[in-house]
Amino acid sequence: MTAPEAPTLIARPCFQQDLEVVQLIYAHHVLTGTGSFEIEPPSLEEMTARWSRIVGAGWPFVVASPRSDLSRVMGFAYATQFRDRAAYAHCFEVSVYAAPTTLRSGAGSIMLAHVLAGLRDDGVREVLAVIGDSANAASIALHRKLGFSHVGVMSRVGEKFGRPLDVVIMQRSLAPAKT
Numbered sequence: 032m033t034a035p036e037a038p039t040l041i042a043r044p045c046f047q048q049d050l051e052v053v054q055l056i057y058a059h060h061v062l063t064g065t066g067s068f069e070i071e072p073p074s075l076e077e078m079t080a081r082w083s084r085i086v087g088a089g090w091p092f093v094v095a096s097p098r099s100d101l102s103r104v105m106g107f108a109y110a111t112q113f114r115d116r117a118a119y120a121h122c123f124e125v126s127v128y129a130a131p132t133t134l135r136s137g138a139g140s141i142m143l144a145h146v147l148a149g150l151r152d153d154g155v156r157e158v159l160a161v162i163g164d165s166a167n168a169a170s171i172a173l174h175r176k177l178g179f180s181h182v183g184v185m186s187r188v189g190e191k192f193g194r195p196l197d198v199v200i201m202q203r204s205l206a207p208a209k210t
């Protein structure tokens with residue numbers, strides 16, 4: 032019997048030296064897509080500040096890399112407390128972006144699964160995806176695949192590229208980590 036093949040991609044922590052590629056990936060999606068409601072891509076300095084805040088809070092920020100080349104960054108994902116107010120302490124929002132050259136190769140799934148496992152270990156109970164554009168089939172399908180359910184749609188709350196955009200809310204409950 033042959034051993035099961037190890038996955039070719041892994042999710043690993045995002046380090047500061049990864050942020051140049053992270054910034055480029057995000058800039059691509061800001062400039063060409065509707066998943067993010069930002070219009071101007073944040074600078075490397077701004078992305079560094081966002082990453083510092085997230086990792087400084089002890090929240091997950093990961094990248095996907097081929098197992099054979101851990102310096103290569105194929106996407107990034109992170110989680111933040113949904114809102115700052117204290118009663119939201121166990122509710123987080125996830126964000127996930129794959130490099131345009133590696134779409135549909137499993138990076139999004141691996142990163143999101145890793146982030147969810149980390150959140151569960153940290154006692155997070157509810158996870159939200161706030162997805163730009165109800166036509167964002169890739170993101171909606173990715174979150175459904177990872178166990179999220181459709182909660183609702185905020186209609187026409189954004190506008191980008193001259194068209195009104197919905198926001199789709201999806202949610203997943205996390206079972207407590209086994210001790």
Ligand SMILES: CC(C)(COP(=O)(O)OP(=O)(O)OC[C@H]1O[C@@H](n2cnc3c(N)ncnc32)[C@H](O)[C@@H]1OP(=O)(O)O)[C@@H](O)C(=O)NCCC(=O)NCCS
Nearest residue numbers: 066127128129134135136137138139140162169170172173
């Ligand atoms: C959403 C996104 C992160 C998915 O990343 P990815 O690495 O391509 O995802 P995966 O390869 O792991 O695909 C996982 C599942 O998502 C779904 N999916 C991915 N791309 C899809 C597409 N173009 N159309 C329909 N479903 C798609 C499929 O169900 C897929 O599973 P399968 O390949 O077993 O059928 C990527 O498309 C992306 O960066 N989109 C733009 C940014 C964005 O909208 N991010 C989300 C903000 S909330």
